[in-house]
Amino acid sequence: MPKALIIDDSSTVRSIISKMLTSWGIASIQACNGQEALQKLSTECDIQLALVDWNMPIMNGLEFVKQVRQESSFKEMRIIMVTTETEMHQVVSALEAGVDEYIMKPFTEEIFKEKLNMVGVIG
Amino acid sequence: MSELDETIKEFLVESLENLEQLDRELLALESDPTKIETINTIFRIVHTVKGTCGFFDFRKLEKVSHVGENLLDSLRSQKIAVTEVIITTLLRLSDTLRELLANIEESGCEGDGDYSELVGLLTSLNEQKITLTSEAISINSKSEGSVDESSVVLLKTQVSEEGQDDELQRMFYAAQSEWQNASSLEAPGAAAVPESSQIGAAENQAPSTVADGSESPKVSESKKSELSESSLRVDVNLLDKLMNLVGELVLARNQILQFTKSQNDGEFASTSQRLNLITSELQEGVMRTRMQPISTVWNKLPRIVRDIAHSCGKKVVLEMQGKETELDKTIIEAIKDPLTHVIRNSVDHGIESPEKRLAAGKGAEGVLVMRAFHEGGQVVIEISDDGAGLNTERIRAKALEKGLITSDKAASMGEAEVNRLIFLPGFSTAEQITNISGRGVGMDVVRSNIERIGGAVDVASNPGKGAKFTIKIPLTLAIIPALIVTTNNNRYAIPQVNLLELVRIEGAQLKQSIERIQGSDFYRLRGKILPLVYLDEQLGLSAANSTKSGGGILNLVVVRADNHQFGLVVDAIHDTEEIVVKPLGRLLKGISAFAGATIMGDGQVALILDIVGMARKAQIAKKEAAAKHEESRSNDEGKTSERKKMFVFELGTNKRAAVPLDQVYRLEEFPVQALESAGDHIVVQYRDGILPLVDLRGIYGEPPEISEGSLRAFVHLSGDRFVGFVVERILDIVEQCVNVERPYPKQGLVGSAVIQDKVTDLLDLSAILQLAELSPKHSFDAREAR
Numbered sequence: 001m002p003k004a005l006i007i008d009d010s011s012t013v014r015s016i017i018s019k020m021l022t023s024w025g026i027a028s029i030q031a032c033n034g035q036e037a038l039q040k041l042s043t044e045c046d047i048q049l050a051l052v053d054w055n056m057p058i059m060n061g062l063e064f065v066k067q068v069r070q071e072s073s074f075k076e077m078r079i080i081m082v083t084t085e086t087e088m089h090q091v092v093s094a095l096e097a098g099v100d101e102y103i104m105k106p107f108t109e110e111i112f113k114e115k116l117n118m119v120g121v122i123g
Numbered sequence: 124m125s126e127l128d129e130t131i132k133e134f135l136v137e138s139l140e141n142l143e144q145l146d147r148e149l150l151a152l153e154s155d156p157t158k159i160e161t162i163n164t165i166f167r168i169v170h171t172v173k174g175t176c177g178f179f180d181f182r183k184l185e186k187v188s189h190v191g192e193n194l195l196d197s198l199r200s201q202k203i204a205v206t207e208v209i210i211t212t213l214l215r216l217s218d219t220l221r222e223l224l225a226n227i228e229e230s231g232c233e234g235d236g237d238y239s240e241l242v243g244l245l246t247s248l249n250e251q252k253i254t255l256t257s258e259a260i261s262i263n264s265k266s267e268g269s270v271d272e273s274s275v276v277l278l279k280t281q282v283s284e285e286g287q288d289d290e291l292q293r294m295f296y297a298a299q300s301e302w303q304n305a306s307s308l309e310a311p312g313a314a315a316v317p318e319s320s321q322i323g324a325a326e327n328q329a330p331s332t333v334a335d336g337s338e339s340p341k342v343s344e345s346k347k348s349e350l351s352e353s354s355l356r357v358d359v360n361l362l363d364k365l366m367n368l369v370g371e372l373v374l375a376r377n378q379i380l381q382f383t384k385s386q387n388d389g390e391f392a393s394t395s396q397r398l399n400l401i402t403s404e405l406q407e408g409v410m411r412t413r414m415q416p417i418s419t420v421w422n423k424l425p426r427i428v429r430d431i432a433h434s435c436g437k438k439v440v441l442e443m444q445g446k447e448t449e450l451d452k453t454i455i456e457a458i459k460d461p462l463t464h465v466i467r468n469s470v471d472h473g474i475e476s477p478e479k480r481l482a483a484g485k486g487a488e489g490v491l492v493m494r495a496f497h498e499g500g501q502v503v504i505e506i507s508d509d510g511a512g513l514n515t516e517r518i519r520a521k522a523l524e525k526g527l528i529t530s531d532k533a534a535s536m537g538e539a540e541v542n543r544l545i546f547l548p549g550f551s552t553a554e555q556i557t558n559i560s561g562r563g564v565g566m567d568v569v570r571s572n573i574e575r576i577g578g579a580v581d582v583a584s585n586p587g588k589g590a591k592f593t594i595k596i597p598l599t600l601a602i603i604p605a606l607i608v609t610t611n612n613n614r615y616a617i618p619q620v621n622l623l624e625l626v627r628i629e630g631a632q633l634k635q636s637i638e639r640i641q642g643s644d645f646y647r648l649r650g651k652i653l654p655l656v657y658l659d660e661q662l663g664l665s666a667a668n669s670t671k672s673g674g675g676i677l678n679l680v681v682v683r684a685d686n687h688q689f690g691l692v693v694d695a696i697h698d699t700e701e702i703v704v705k706p707l708g709r710l711l712k713g714i715s716a717f718a719g720a721t722i723m724g725d726g727q728v729a730l731i732l733d734i735v736g737m738a739r740k741a742q743i744a745k746k747e748a749a750a751k752h753e754e755s756r757s758n759d760e761g762k763t764s765e766r767k768k769m770f771v772f773e774l775g776t777n778k779r780a781a782v783p784l785d786q787v788y789r790l791e792e793f794p795v796q797a798l799e800s801a802g803d804h805i806v807v808q809y810r811d812g813i814l815p816l817v818d819l820r821g822i823y824g825e826p827p828e829i830s831e832g833s834l835r836a837f838v839h840l841s842g843d844r845f846v847g848f849v850v851e852r853i854l855d856i857v858e859q860c861v862n863v864e865r866p867y868p869k870q871g872l873v874g875s876a877v878i879q880d881k882v883t884d885l886l887d888l889s890a891i892l893q894l895a896e897l898s899p900k901h902s903f904d905a906r907e908a909r
Binding site for chain 2: 012013015016019056083105
């Protein structure tokens with residue numbers, strides 16, 4: 001069973017995402033900022049997917065992506081940016097930092113599923 | 124659908140929590156407008172609300188938070204400086220968001236409020252057209268439902284196509300000129316969409332603001348996130364249910380313990396003992412889950428203080444100590460309003476305007492200190508200000524004017540007592556009615572609210588230096604200690620907090636000690652008049668006045684309600700017990716005499732008496748005032764009828780006499796053999812000296828021959844010498860009003876009075892000493908005896 005890490009400072013968003021994932025048979029753990037997410041990654045193994053918000057306290061999503069991508073052990077992990085940021089240059093910088101996909105809030109179940117499909121987590 | 128509801132609920136809880144932080148941060152920003160961390164935090168809170176509400180189609184919420192976010196973004200990128208107007212508007216934004224969330228919580232939709240004014244204000248505070256474009260983006264993106272990177276591009280072109288090229292151009296240049304460091308391509312985006320500017324700032328301008336995690340606000344947030352891992356959000360209803368179940372368990376435990384007493388089974392006894400211990404621990408544990416730090420109420424106060432201080436042109440600093448002090452949830456809710464009112468009062472009436480303060484040699488800023496701490500199973504909250512203090516004379520005058528006290532009373536009251544008058548209903552000294560505390564809701568509401576939860580409120584004032592309000596409240600309301608009493612075979616519980624003392628009056632004392640003034644009964648407790656309330660009569664269980672005749676024993680529970688004390692007359696007094704408070708059924712709710720119900724160890728229901736409600740019902744205050752009035756009137760009528768302690772004795776058959784007790788030094792009994800004579804007087808050796816004896820029986824003729832047995836006497840100190848007065852029999856010491864009459868004059872007699880329903884002569888001891896030629900030369904020197 002695939003396992004995902006949801007990183008968002010809003011507990012509501014975390015629970016929305018977590019419920020969707022559960023309904024598709026994906027287990028998930030949660031973190032409320034980039035720093036906490038890095039800690040979780042260092043203790044939890046076999047996380048295949050990270051869904052990360054951009055604007056968070058302490059460590060934002062972009063910084064998190066940059067740090068994770070520096071580690072070779074997380075090379076295989078798929079990262080999807082889930083955010084309200086809609087500017088093209090933002091999408092570009094996120095992709096440059098190493099995210100695999102980009103979802104804009106608010107999203108629908110269909111879009112979300114499709115993106116997961118595209119990164120190969122479900123299909 | 125229900126899953127969505129649940130998510131919405133979570134959203135509401137989260138957002139409301141965030142908004143509370145928002146208020147705090149806004150106030151922090153006001154005191155330090157340059158702190159970029161604060162602006163970042165504020166931005167993120169509004170941003171989160173906006174980002175999340177998109178999932179639920181709350182358009183108004185989204186719109187309002189969106190324009191707010193834009194303004195905050197401009198603040199964050201330092202395009203605009205923080206001003207007071209901006210803070211006030213952002214506080215309004217916070218209020219509006221809260222209002223919308225409340226509407227959603229209540230009805231599931233946002234309501235039909237019109238927020239276009241606030242939206243306009245926020246927009247104009249920012250740069251006008253910027254909001255328009257970004258708004259177009261957000262609305263479009265939502266209506267399309269599905270957005271990915273390509274649709275962003277599409278939207279951008281859409282915006283352009285909608286003829287807003289000009290706006291974009293203008294914005295572009297404005298942003299470029301204002302923000303030199305940013306690249307020209309990034310600038311418009313930064314203005315329109317928040318996140319980019321942060322990145323822009325991080326990369327181009329101020330890397331430190333984003334990177335550093337060591338600043339204090341961030342540290343506290345990281346602490347919070349750690350906490351979130353070890354703590355759970357639990358439904359309050361579930362906690363309430365648990366509390367109820369524990370209450371039931373406590374009752375069942377009590378029943379088992381009672382049952383255990385009647386059994387002779389050792390094993391059973393030890394098992395039930397274990398059950399007892401576990402239940403107590405469980406009870407404590409569940410109670411603790413309901414405890415909340417007092418900061419949940421206090422956090423709202425800085426905002427209130429700020430608003431009031433602003434509206435009356437004052438400067439006030441609010442300090443808080445003991446924020447972590449914990450209280451039961453229900454109590455936290457109950458003290459919310461009273462606390463707010465006291466705070467309002469202190470800022471509005473207590474703290475002076477900056478000019479007055481400077482004139483009085485104080486700093487322009489008033490200081491309001493709130494302190495909370497535990498003391499003796501209670502929580503004490505102190506609210507002190509360094510303002511002008513209470514104007515005691517004005518309170519006295521006002522109370523007189525409003526007829527709350529009589530002029531006699533006004534004159535006799537001490538300062539502290541006068542200050543407490545502000546808690547009386549219908550009291551308000553504000554000369555001009557302000558919109559803050561002069562709304563006819565006075566401190567009496569504070570008092571009644573605090574007393575409803577078994578607390579007390581007091582005030583102390585130091586003229587010119589400030590005033591201090593002290594509120595004492597119980598830790599919990601769910602399980603309380605109470606005294607169990609019976610009347611007419613029904614059991615009632617009286618909460619321990621109301622209890623002062625228990626008095627039992629028996630037999631002859633009963634008749635003497637109960638007085639009837641204007642149709643009501645009073646008991647004189649150590650000289651203080653105490654109104655009596657007959658419980659059975661109050662509850663309509665028996666006809667009025669029936670208790671007084673029967674039994675010959677009166678059980679008094681002396682209780683306190685408001686600032687009054689009264690004696691509650693009951694048939695019998697039992698134990699104190701920990702009782703579980705249950706709310707009354709709907710039908711009984713309206714009865715002021717009961718505060719609730721409980722189940723006793725034997726499974727029977729007992730009603731909990733509401734002492735405050737009962738005092739009101741029995742019109743204690745009125746009775747007390749009537750009695751005091753009566754008393755002072757009769758005092759004025761004649762000095763002779765003062766209450767005095769009298770020493771009563773017999774000087775022969777049917778010859779009663781008395782002297783004031785303070786003239787009696789000691790009571791003695793001398794054997795006849797000890798009598799000796801000195802000159803023509805009978806004397807005894809007493810305390811290494813000679814004590815002359817005067818036989819009082821002689822004043823009504825010849826004293827009887829002394830032959831055998833012993834003599835009873837009281838020793839009197841005349842000047843500095845002792846004299847013994849021999850009497851036939853010592854009767855009693857009574858305290859009552861003595862009306863001296865003079866049916867016939869006689870030497871050695873002050874007069875006669877009715878004491879204990881019998882005519883009693885009052886002796887004039889100094890006259891008698893002169894008669895007996897026992898003035899100083901005959902009596903021995905008392906100084907030697909000492």
